[in-house]
Amino acid sequence: MEYIQVSAPATIGNIGPGFDVLGLAIRHWGDRLEARKTDQGVSIAAVNSTVGGSELSKDPDKNTAGIAAKQTLKLLGIDQGVELVLHKGLPMGSGLGSSAASAVAAAFAVNELYDRPLTKEELILPATLAEEKVSGGFFADNTAPALLGGATLTRSCMPLDVTRIGCIENLIVILVTPDIVVLTREARELLPKTVPMEDFIFNMANTSLITAAFSKNDYSLFARSLNDVVVEPVRSKLIAGFDEVKKNALKAGADGMAISGSGPTVFAITDTPKRARFIEDAMVRTFALHGIRSMSLITEVDPEGARVIETQ
């Protein structure tokens, strides 16, 4: 194999209350990446985008795809290189794991191109190291689901301990990305240093029930557990109109709404296809009432994660 084309999905970090623990891969938005064997080093020939803004660096040391490719080659101990063409297919800076999708696509492509010596689980390390270089934190809540698909649980980052917990097949996710800039770093600085005991128990209980929901493929458990009293109250302040958007999403029939990662994307959930459009409409229009344009997507869980599209 000389050439491979792969994809890696957008991901929802935290899944509401599961801060730094849970992550979820979703369909339809994601990155595509072409990789071709070269004699030496990592280069990025082009960065294209179908979602506006292809301002990402082609410097392989500044783009997570380039960094992840380098990390993976190093881990494989291979003295050859790759040339990458990255096709961004999810909004950047949206809280949907854009940089993680690129990192995962590159790590996955390099590993496949060089005969798959590593498992997907083992690729979480080089992909997350790439994420760390651009985000400043070593967190697997986007890289792990982008690789493994479904919902993932990060028990520990040091040592890295990630488990794919499963999928909810009839879950419908309504994503709305308002045209607001939220810096991950700023969103992290807002976090409380301590958590009241009762809030700790509340979030732990809800996160555990979400884990059971994905483990058992049982939407009814997820429907009542998308509740976060620790992070949402502070981070939602960075998203104008959040409280009203949530209120109207629930009124329109959503079983819950939360922030994806550090935002500004928010997501609502239902298992009823005909309700999804009404929920989407309520959310988009409520943002519009606050003078905020938004992109939206009705999607579902991506059970597979990073995958091969084509090889030559």
Add this chain to the structure above:
Amino acid sequence: MEYIQVSAPATIGNIGPGFDVLGLAIRHWGDRLEARKTDQGVSIAAVNSTVGGSELSKDPDKNTAGIAAKQTLKLLGIDQGVELVLHKGLPMGSGLGSSAASAVAAAFAVNELYDRPLTKEELILPATLAEEKVSGGFFADNTAPALLGGATLTRSCMPLDVTRIGCIENLIVILVTPDIVVLTREARELLPKTVPMEDFIFNMANTSLITAAFSKNDYSLFARSLNDVVVEPVRSKLIAGFDEVKKNALKAGADGMAISGSGPTVFAITDTPKRARFIEDAMVRTFALHGIRSMSLITEVDPEGARVIETQ
């Protein structure tokens, strides 16, 4: 049916990091209860014990069995009564849900005796109300697993929202109850009022992985997630020798050790039958080195919870 004999198992509250959230039913220790229809009211004819100390009150307003029987009759709207004979089969004040087992046995027996109008899930309320009267707190982490069997997850106490998450069939639990008095009230007072953010994430992640382990019947997930940095550090101080007992349990091959409920019982886990005796021995002997006698039991998960033994 005029007469019924039922049993309800001992339970491990919290299962390590899952404070006030998780609970687990175990085999071999538990209460038996005989109940006979009467015209009116609730009376307790006798309280027997096979585990030392039958000093429990026969006043139906002071014994959780009596209180739960009254609550259940009230819930059923039945203008008849029961006479109870309680056989305690688990150590009291040990952190193994002794009062919950009695409450559950009584609620379950009354419901069966009067033609089972309520589900086991619906009996959690009267049983937990009885628990509350003697413990001062409304917590379902012992009553829920004693009723439903397996591991349970309490997402919320108000409104009551409990889910049976499953069972790990090859889990072996080594229980050791040292001869130490720990008052639940005192153990509660020790609890921190706030939790550092990183400890919150740590316990939430481990509790979620325990949830996945029981949801998937996968011991390997449980083996690495029995870790608590929030409650164990303070509560273990009430148990002389705790740190050394834990160290020696792990040295003997246990995959983890934690406090059951508010203690003083501790429990270690393994999936290897021949290791269990060595772990038990290490734990009992380490307590003995601290001058503390203990009772011990090698057991497994009770997947069924409250059950009928005999009817007439």
